Amino acid sequence: ETGVTQTPRHLVMGMTNKKSLKCEQHLGHNAMYWYKQSAKKPLELMFVYSLEERVENNSVPSRFSPECPNSSHLFLHLHTLQPEDSALYLCASSQEMAGGVYEQYFGPGTRLTVT
């Protein structure tokens, strides 16, 4: 489980705050992902970065802003969130190669509560 780390593990923020979630992968992968996991709902893919370029953005509100400075690090910048944004935010990584399909490795998640 130390292959993908996330900080902080828990975060409580007000609706007017600005905070950032951090993800780091130590697996040498070239793709990273942000997911939102809410109670009673399927895992929702938010963003995908491949070779440090954003390749997927699944209609996520602009109050969530991703950043991928290099292949090992991924951030999710948060501002003016809503209470319904409270969820577990999971980071994942995988190795993408032409002609191959590889599994994702997940971090432990950040439990976000918006008050």
Add this chain to the structure above:
Amino acid sequence: AQSVAQPEDQVNVAEGNPLTVKCTYSVSGNPYLFWYVQYPNRGLQFLLKYITGDNLVKGSYGFEAEFNKSQTSFHLKKPSALVSDSALYFCAVRDLNYGQNFVFGPGTRLSVLP
């Protein structure tokens, strides 16, 4: 569009009995199928995957899954359940026609009773 269904929210099984967690999928191209497990306060852990080849796939912790193309299913199985297998199980599919988008099912909570 790709989708995954896990028809059971909850599966209960006695320790030592065989377990099955069901998954059906819908894709437009070739399906690439995965099973993950999530323990409380943890991220998802990869169990096994089907890409091509043998329809019976073996994975971690004694789990296996059977790919059935005609029934568009990929059920997770284990011959003898352990109490420590109690967790949330997710089936996922990836269709390369949709880029790097993995689609996950809603999850099935497995409870293994001692």
